[in-house]
Amino acid sequence: MSPRKRRPSKHTRPVSDRPLMGGHQLRESHADGDWIVRQVSGSASTKAYRCPGCDQQILPATPHVVVWPENPSLLAAIGGGQSLDERRHWHTACWQRRR
Numbered sequence: 001m002s003p004r005k006r007r008p009s010k011h012t013r014p015v016s017d018r019p020l021m022g023g024h025q026l027r028e029s030h031a032d033g034d035w036i037v038r039q040v041s042g043s044a045s046t047k048a049y050r051c052p053g054c055d056q057q058i059l060p061a062t063p064h065v066v067v068w069p070e071n072p073s074l075l076a077a078i079g080g081g082q083s084l085d086e087r088r089h090w091h092t093a094c095w096q097r098r099r
Contacts, residue, residue, distance in 0.1 A: 027070060030098075034070040037095070039063070053094025065095050 025038040068087040
C-alpha cells in the first residue's frame with residue numbers, strides 16, 4: 001500500500017485553486033461589470049470582516065455575501081490583481097443598496 005499524498009495547504013496553492021466557502025453563488029451584472037456573489041450563512045462565517053459598503057464590521061456568525069469580479073481583466077484595467085484576490089465581504093443589505 002502506497003502512502004497517501006496530502007493536498008498542499010490552501011494558502012500555498014495558487015489563488016485559482018483555493019476553495020471558497022460554501023454557499024449559494026450567482027452572477028450579477030451591474031454598470032461596473034459582472035460580479036460573482038456568494039451567500040454565506042451565519043454558521044459558515046467564523047471571523048469578522050469589514051464591509052466596504054458601510055465600513056462597519058461583519059461579526060462572526062452573521063449571514064453576508066462575498067463578492068468578486070467575474071472578469072479579472074476589469075481589475076487589470078484599474079491596476080488590480082486576480083479576481084479571487086479581490087473578494088470582499090459585504091453585508092447583504094449594503095451590497096443590495098449598492099446597485
